[in-house]
Amino acid sequence: MSVIATQFRDLDLADEAVQESLTDAARSWPAAGVPDSPAAWLMTVAKRRAIDVYRRQKRERARLDAVAPDLDEARYDSDAGGDHMIGDAGFDVENLDGDERLRLMLLCCHPALDTDAQVALTLRLVAGLTVSEISRAFLVPEATLAQRIVRAKRKIRTAGMALTIPSAFDERLDAVLAVLYLVFNEGYLAHDAEREPIRHELVDEAVRLTAVVTELAPESAEAIGLLALERFHRARSAGRFDSVGDLILLDDQDRTAWDIDEIGEANRLLGAALANMRPGRFQLEALIAAQHANARTAADTDWPQIARLYEQLAQVTGSAVVALNHAVAVAEADGPLVGLALADELEGLDDYHLLWAVRAELSRRAGKMSDARRFAERALTYDVHGAERRRLERLLAATG
Template sequence: MSPIEAELTRIVRANSGQILSALIKTTQDFSLAQDALQDAIAQALTQWADDGVPKNGGAWLYTSARRRAIDRIRKEQRHHADTTQQILTDLLDDQPDIAEWEQDIPDERLRLIFTCCHPALNMDAQVALTLRTLGGLSVREIARAFLASETTIGQRITRAKQKIKSAKIPYEIPEQEDIQARRDGVLKTIYLIFNESYTAYEGQSLTREDLANEAIRLGAILQKLDPNPETSGLLCLMRLTHARRAARQDADGNFVPLEKQDRTLWDHDEISDAHAQLLTTFTKGQFGPFQIQAAISALHCLAESWQETDWQQIYALYGALAAYDPSPIIQLNQAVALANMGGLNKALEQLNTLAAELAHYQPFYAARADILSRTGQEKLAQNDYDKAIELSQNQVEKRFLFQMKSALAASLKKNK
């Protein structure tokens, strides 16, 4: 990749969401806006090689893309319709009075976020469309991140855009009375993107860092455009979690559980900054599940060691979280906290009540295997490790679970 291509890639990633949101506001057409931006990027590749990178590359791309949108409307001879004529008029009226590389790009990203995450679209479509338009990721990048084919991701995006058009989903920020419910959907979409990066369900790696960074960037954009305690809570949660990423695998690529991680590898500046943001958020007094999860993550991050972790407070926070979401996964995490407080038998009783609901959930068997081994029930623990290994699709996690089972078997053999 040439220096010009590398710089153009950086500028596109940083500005595409704002450029597309401004174009979509005027054209009301996702495909037209994206095609116009692609035309502008192609033009930049050749023109910047001769003229150099402009001072404001994002504004240059916006101006070029707007002109390309005008050209496309005219060439398709649709401008005779009243609505299309109005679009042309709006685009033509939006001519800069100053040099194109100095103009500002209208910021309509908040409208775009709420449109991409409209409840009429299914969650897969919301994620793909959000990453494509706001994140500026290519179809290939999205497909690679979610381990899907480019065809599948392309079809999701196409269907989402068609749904927006056919259902006449308005390109707007919801009314105040609807914004809370719609915001929750946006936050869930961003968190799903982050979780996909962090769990890396399949493959040879535990973290897809580019996807994690993109989720954090989207969270920061939303918090800037629509400040809200829960949005801030989600942003803090993602930052605190991501700050520990360097310690999750050793030099040989093996998974390192939290209790054995080298905490000097954590990004403590990021942890300190995110924790300060979280404390400021708490002063608003408007608590919610993302803030509680961020508080749990902060307790892990701030502990000097695994042994000094405040498990009692973590247990209480999971209880508070269960009031918002009484899911079996929350109860599983609370049981693990109870076990780490010393209540192994009680924790095991709680886990056993969740067995039916979590029968196909790999972390359930991994957690129960650990607690069974700590209560001296090694054979039962081996059975649960087998089930966890069977359910795991990530090769790094699978290898770790196999190592835990092998160590347990070796211990049993030694003690015979």
């Protein structure tokens, strides 16, 4: 074995090669007979095997180097994590072919990584954003984000996560879509609305990457559905906030500010997704967004249809928040009392301020003023600010 090891300067590799040649021997000798010089035979086979294994590993390493180019030398360095590991390393995702890009996305969104790491890796390695850009977009200190990426890359290496197309492809693609939607929402539903209502760079990046996925996995109706959903939302981003950064409710938005071309494109995408006849949560969400985007006035909104879609979405996702949206849609379609009855039955949302805000508003519409007051007071005990807080305060004043 040491002969092979010297030739290839890699003990693991030599070991593997000898193992494989012994397996070969076990396989071929019973049939072909023992060769004249078994040792020489083993050498030859082991060498040939070593070359095969070496080539295979080299390919795999080249692929991983594309993902984690800066990790190798720092692998056993416990202090690793400084900025020097993050450098741009000349890695350019645009140069990867489509198949490699898809593998890279699937790897970045591997369920063996936690969600924060999935998002950071996707933006860093697939979108090519810098660490400082990502940290600014997520309002996370740069060092924290750098550390997160280093840790994720290290896990990719040490846990033996490979750039392969997984057998559970649909599930794994769902994970990619979930990460992209998270990036989109981070930009669209900015947490720090007072400072910067919409972070367009995240919104645009999510749309761009989702479009890439639809090209790489054209048979995925959900990918197209997500792209449609994102574009419906983006089409309406002008008009969502007033001049001081307050969220304007859908009813009150200036619909002429919406981007008609973008809505048209989203409609086309949604049609293409639905034509696959493989429904899913993103297509349902896109259908709901389409109802709003295509209603020329708030009064034109087809609430019974939206209520039906939310009901399906609640079944698919099992999400109590979606069920709350369903209650709101039902209130619009069938009156506040019916919606209120649904909201009253929801479980698991007691610490969700919007549950109380919704119950307050629906109670007010139903004329139950003392309930409305009680619920609004409860909602205001949470960290609510901006337009939402002012609306609840107005409701309190009106019911007082």
